[in-house]
Amino acid sequence: MRKSILTLTAIAFAMGISAQKVEFEEYNLKNGMHVILHQDSSAPVVTVGVMYHVGAKDEVDGKTGMAHFYEHLLFTGTKNIGRGEWNKIEAANGGTGNANTNWDRTYYYETFPSNNLELALWMESERLMHPIIDQKAVDTQNEVVKEEKRQRMDNAPYGKIIYGDVYNHIFDNHKYGRPMIGYIKDLDAAKLEEFKAFYDKWYMPNNAVLVVAGDFEKATAKKMIDDYFGPISQRTLPNRVTIIEPERTLEKKVKEYDSNIQLPAIILAHKTPSMKERESLVLDVISTILSNGKSSRLYKKLVDDKKKAFQVFSFARELEDYSVYNIGAIPLDETSLDDLTTEMDEEIEKLQTELISDKDLQKVRNKFENRFVASNSNVQGIANSLARNYMLVGDTNRINTELDIVNSITKEEIRDVAKKYLAKNRRVVIEYLPKKK
Structure with a gap:
């Protein structure tokens, strides 16, 4: 029997009630990865999302753009997912996925029919364990990033306002003053070893939160999470330097x-x-x-x-x-x-x-x-x-x-x-x- 799908919006307006409380459970794996589970059986779908605590503000001067670059690079493939096969696997199994970046974090997510929860967890663990980071992948994604910058910023009316390129006037010290997408000249000049070093520095289970939301059984999900993410070793997190932005006193x-x-x-x-x-x-x-x-x-x-x-x-x-x-x-x-x-x-x-x-x-x-x-x-x-x-x-x-x-x-x-x-x-x-x- 097909389950009916009612959004929270429809429920709230139809019944005239306030917003519903979101129930969840959270815990840590032994390797430091934080896990959040939210069950919702109103529709037979499940979303798996992994957010990494790294964004444009964490980049080094002269090597900007890498946080956003990885948003693209980590869809190339992995040791066990062929180059260019990521989106094909999603589509063949009724799923969709995407990623987005800002100055503070990078977020990857996939939504599948609920019977493909294990597939989603495996794919996200592959992204963390066995990504393809080679010169071919870097060169390909560099062109993708340039095209995105041309379309969304360089050629978009008021693009500098929308995407924060004017923040350099607001912040004198803080890295929020740099464009979120970084500078293309920095990406062009970056060596393969520098791309790998950025990944090794920030992509680790103890710098991430895994969320599973949707139609699933908790015990089954926890077992899968432990199987796919538990074996990944934690590493030492880099020290973050707190940058204090002075208060402006003159317009x-x-x-x-x-x-x-x-x-x-x-x-x-x-x-x-x-x-x-x-x-x-x-x-x-x-x-x-x-x-x-x-x-x-x-x-x-x-x-x-x-x-x-x-x-x-x-x-x-x-x-x-x-x-x-x-x-x-x-x-x-x-x-x-x-x-x-x-x-x-x-x-x-x-x-x-x-x-x-x-x-x-x-x-x-x-x-x-x-x-x-x-x-x-x-x-x-x-x-x-x-x-x-x-x-x-x-x-x-x-x-x-x-x-x-x-x-x-x-x-x-x-x-x-x-x-x-x-x-x-x-x-x-x-x-x-x-x-x-």
């Missing part, structure tokens, strides 16, 4: 150019607290108030009412050591960037001096609950959330407590955090301008 103004745009943009960029901190969530709430949706303050004012902006945006990129919060707008017609800055500053000042209404506060809480339900509406999303909260927040159960934290945020906190972190003397004003090709 900084810079210009960036993009040959892919016709309309300029103005960005008010801020360094904000780590994703572990409560204030980071408060800033996420502020971002929602300012520009999330057509009922947000900046959209209603600049796009609908005054028709000074073609588009407005603000977003918080939450990271392990520090976070980034950007507020921006694209002008309409003859509106100047200075005019947009003045208008945005007025809305920021209101948040810094006035308490938001009960209605606005409840609207924000509703949006966060909807976002939680949407992001955890399938086992793939839950697996990602569990791994991220364990590795970067240091609290796996944050997946269940984040909404409680948001719902406990007061109007006074919103005002005080806006006053503290959105102060003019702490920000970088970026004029993002068209550049002739």
